Amino acid sequence: MDDCIIIGAGPAGLTAAIYLARYHLRIRMFDSGSSRAAMIPCTHNHAGYPEGISGKALLARMHEQARRYGAxxxxxxxxxxxxxDAGFRVATEDAEYRTRSVLLATGVVNHRPKGLLPDVHDPALERGLLRYCPVCDGYEVTDKRVGVIGTSDHGMREALFLRGFTRDVTLIAPDAAHDLDSGCAKALDEAGVARIDGPCGGWAIEGDRLALDTASGRMRFDSVYPAMGSRIRSELAVSAGARADPSGCLEVDDHQRTSVPGLFAAGDVVKGLDQISHAMGEAGVAATTIRNMLDRQQPIRR
Ligand SMILES: Cc1cc2nc3c(=O)[nH]c(=O)nc-3n(C[C@H](O)[C@H](O)[C@H](O)COP(=O)(O)OP(=O)(O)OC[C@H]3O[C@@H](n4cnc5c(N)ncnc54)[C@H](O)[C@@H]3O)c2cc1C
Known part of the structure; x- marks a missing residue:
């Protein structure tokens, strides 16, 4: 029987693995290979890397660190x-494992604009023509021409956030005409955010810009941010009885405990800042709470 099974090896799961392995616990960590962190061409807001670091390189370093302690x-x-009764059964496609606790660190998947296929999506992401996280990289679009694909309250909030970095922000509805109430429209007008109706299509990299068709014709931007929400990968925990908010984010207390005893969650799958540092911090809290819970059940001694 394992002490803890970690599901997901992004920044949250890997941080928990490092902590738990260093607490001399028996852990197992599964990953399906789609960390959002692996999509980061080069992060400049993650502290400790003044020259920046790619998401893949950061994950590789964390894997190496975890392996040093046997994880x-x-x-x-x-x-x-x-x-x-005494923990959980965790199933993969070909086997089942028993464990005293589970940490879910499965993250989220960003919704992508329709018709933005990998042949354009992936190189655009790599070149910073396409971005998903203004908190992470809004600084990089300072004074640039920016498009935001979205509408309603969510689209408005992302466009206004980006207005703090550049005065040239255009909010483009993804599928049809904009769906903005008068409050949203007023806030956008006051901030000088242009509004263009969809549908969007004809995505292409043209020189140093990302181009797309809109209801007002073809437009080109230095960077485009889809602001279309995410799918929260919380279904494993929800099926096990854990409470989630209407968007699917898992509810946890301030020790990362879900509503199911022994089942913990950390990182983007929990409502929070959706940042590497936040995922790591939550994982450290979860791992230490798991350690102390297991110690109360059966003292951990060398
Ligand atoms: C383009 C982009 C740029 C970003 N830039 C930055 C930045 O500069 N700074 C910053 O702080 N943040 C940045 N972020 C956000 C950052 O990537 C996330 O906040 C971070 O990766 C969250 O870590 P996580 O461990 O919660 O989830 P993830 O990194 O998404 O990892 C979750 C893991 O769980 C696995 N998984 C899911 N379901 C299962 C399952 N059923 N079984 C097994 N494994 C499963 C997935 O394969 C994945 O590997 C960026 C995100 C994107 C998309």
Whole structure:
């Protein structure tokens, strides 16, 4: 029986693995290979890397650190978590494992604009023509020409946030005409954010810009931010009985405990800042709470 099974090896899961392995606990970590961190061409807001670091390089360093303490990642998708009397059964596609606790660190998946296919999406992301996180990299678009794909309250908030970095912000509705109430429209007008109706299509990299068709014709931007929400990968915990908010973010207390005893969550799958540092901090709290919970059940002694 494992002490803890970690599901997800992004910044949250890997941080928890490092902590738990260093607490001399028996852990197992599964990952299905789609960390959002792996999409980061070069992060400049993650403290400690003044020259920046790519998400892939950061993950590789964290894997190496975890391995030094015996925490190896198993490349498998977890398909179910079954609570039992003394812990959980965790299922993958080909096996089942028993564990005293579970940490879910499965993250989220950003919704992408329709028609923005990998042949344009991936190189645009790599070149910073396409961005998903103004908190992370709004600084990099200072005084640039920026498009935001979105509408309603969420689109408005992202456009206004970006207005703090550049005066040239255009909010483009993804599918049809904008869906903005009078309060949103007024706030956008006051901030000088241009509004263009969708649908969007015809995505292409043209020189140093990302181009797309809109209801007002073809437009080109230095960077485009989709602001279309995310799918929260919380279904394993929700099926096991954990409470989530309407968007799917798991509810946790200030020790990262979900509403199911012994089931913890950290990182983007929990409502929060959706940042590497936040994911790491939550994972450190979760790992230490897991350690202390297990110690109360059966003292951890060398
Ligand atoms: C383009 C982009 C740029 C960003 N830039 C920055 C930045 O500069 N600074 C910053 O702080 N943040 C940045 N972020 C945000 C950052 O990537 C996330 O906040 C961070 O990766 C969250 O870590 P996590 O461990 O919670 O989730 P993730 O990194 O998404 O990891 C979750 C892991 O869980 C695995 N998983 C999911 N379901 C299962 C399952 N059923 N079984 C097994 N494994 C599963 C996935 O494969 C994945 O590897 C950026 C995000 C994007 C998309």
């Amino acid at each position: 190896h990642c198993i490349p498998r998708r977890v398909t179910a978590i079954h609570p039992e």
